[in-house]
Amino acid sequence: MAGYFRTALLLAAMTALFVGVGYVIGGRQGMAIAFVLACGMNLWAWWNSDRVVLGMHNAQPIGPQDAPRLFQIVGELAARAGLPMPALYVIHEDQPNAFATGRNPQNAAVAVNTGLLDMMSEREVAGVVAHELAHIRNRDTLIMTLTATLAGAIGMLAQFGFMFRGRDHDGRGNAFGPIGTILLVVLAPIAAMIVQMAISRSREYEADRIGAEITGDPNGLASALLRLEGYKQGRVNEAAEANPASAPLFIINPLSGLRMDGLFSTHPATANRVAALEELASRMGGPPDPGTRIPQAGWGVPPQQAPGPWSQGARRNPWG
Incomplete structure (x- = not known):
C-alpha cells in the first residue's frame, strides 16, 4: 500500500x-483555460495512447498461430492475475525489452522485443510478462499516460508564460517579472519531469512485486532483469531514443544515456530491484537463486556467431 500512497502523493504534487x-x-482565468486544455489532452491520451506508443515503436500484432507457446504462457499468467488476455505485439528490435500499454485491462496490449525472445529462457520471459501484466492490473499504463500529459501541459504553460509574459489576477502583468518568467520556463518542466520519473520508479517496484507474486517465482524475474540489463549494453533502441517520453513504459530503461538511480532516471537501479525480489523470495520461502547474482561488467553478451531465431526476421520463432 505504501507504493500506492506514494504514487497518489506524487500525482497530487504534479497536479x-x-x-x-x-x-x-494567467491568474484564475489562465488557470481555468489551462485546466480545460489539460482535460482535453488527457481525454485524447486516454483513448489513443496505446495506438500512439505502439506506432512509435513499429510494433506488429501477432496471433496464436505466430507464437503459440508465447500465447499459452501469457494466457496462463493473465488468468492467474485475474485479467483478460491482452493483445500481443512484437517489436523487431535487438535490445531485449518489453512494455505494456492500454487505458484499462479490457483494452491492454503487451509488446515484446525480438531481442527478449532471442535471449531469455521461458522462465525469464514469464517473469517479464507477469511484470507487464502487473502494470495492467495496477492501471499503471493509465497513470503514466496522465503524468506524461500533465508534464507536457506544464511545459506548454511555461512556454505560454514566456511568450505572453502572463497576467496576474489584477491584470498588471506577471508578478514575477521577466526574470521570474524565465525561471518558470526552465524550472517548471524540470520539476514536472522529476515527479514523472519518481512516479515511474515507484510503479516499477510495485510491478516487480506483484509480477513475482503472479508467477510465484521472484528469482525468475530477478534473473530476467539482470540478463536484460546486461544484454542491452551496446544495443541502442533507436525508436526509444527518438521518443524518450515512452521510456518509463519499458521494463528496463531503453535509453543509453540514463543509467543512474537518480532524479533523472526513468527506472530504479537494477541491483536495487533484484535485491527487493531476493528479499521477497526469502519471505516466500524459496532459497536464493544463484542466477540472480550481480554479474561482472560485460556479462551476458550473447555470442555473435549464434544469433537468436527472431533476429533474422523470417527465421523460426522460438516460441512457436
Missing part, C-alpha cells in the same frame, strides 16, 4: 504544480 503554473501565468 498542484500544474495548477500553480497556470495561476502564476
Whole structure:
C-alpha cells in the first residue's frame, strides 16, 4: 500500500504544480483555460495512447498461430492475475525489452522485443510478462499516460508564460517579472519531469512485486532483469531514443544515456530491484537463486556467431 500512497502523493504534487503554473501565468482565468486544455489532452491520451506508443515503436500484432507457446504462457499468467488476455505485439528490435500499454485491462496490449525472445529462457520471459501484466492490473499504463500529459501541459504553460509574459489576477502583468518568467520556463518542466520519473520508479517496484507474486517465482524475474540489463549494453533502441517520453513504459530503461538511480532516471537501479525480489523470495520461502547474482561488467553478451531465431526476421520463432 505504501507504493500506492506514494504514487497518489506524487500525482497530487504534479497536479498542484500544474495548477500553480497556470495561476502564476494567467491568474484564475489562465488557470481555468489551462485546466480545460489539460482535460482535453488527457481525454485524447486516454483513448489513443496505446495506438500512439505502439506506432512509435513499429510494433506488429501477432496471433496464436505466430507464437503459440508465447500465447499459452501469457494466457496462463493473465488468468492467474485475474485479467483478460491482452493483445500481443512484437517489436523487431535487438535490445531485449518489453512494455505494456492500454487505458484499462479490457483494452491492454503487451509488446515484446525480438531481442527478449532471442535471449531469455521461458522462465525469464514469464517473469517479464507477469511484470507487464502487473502494470495492467495496477492501471499503471493509465497513470503514466496522465503524468506524461500533465508534464507536457506544464511545459506548454511555461512556454505560454514566456511568450505572453502572463497576467496576474489584477491584470498588471506577471508578478514575477521577466526574470521570474524565465525561471518558470526552465524550472517548471524540470520539476514536472522529476515527479514523472519518481512516479515511474515507484510503479516499477510495485510491478516487480506483484509480477513475482503472479508467477510465484521472484528469482525468475530477478534473473530476467539482470540478463536484460546486461544484454542491452551496446544495443541502442533507436525508436526509444527518438521518443524518450515512452521510456518509463519499458521494463528496463531503453535509453543509453540514463543509467543512474537518480532524479533523472526513468527506472530504479537494477541491483536495487533484484535485491527487493531476493528479499521477497526469502519471505516466500524459496532459497536464493544463484542466477540472480550481480554479474561482472560485460556479462551476458550473447555470442555473435549464434544469433537468436527472431533476429533474422523470417527465421523460426522460438516460441512457436
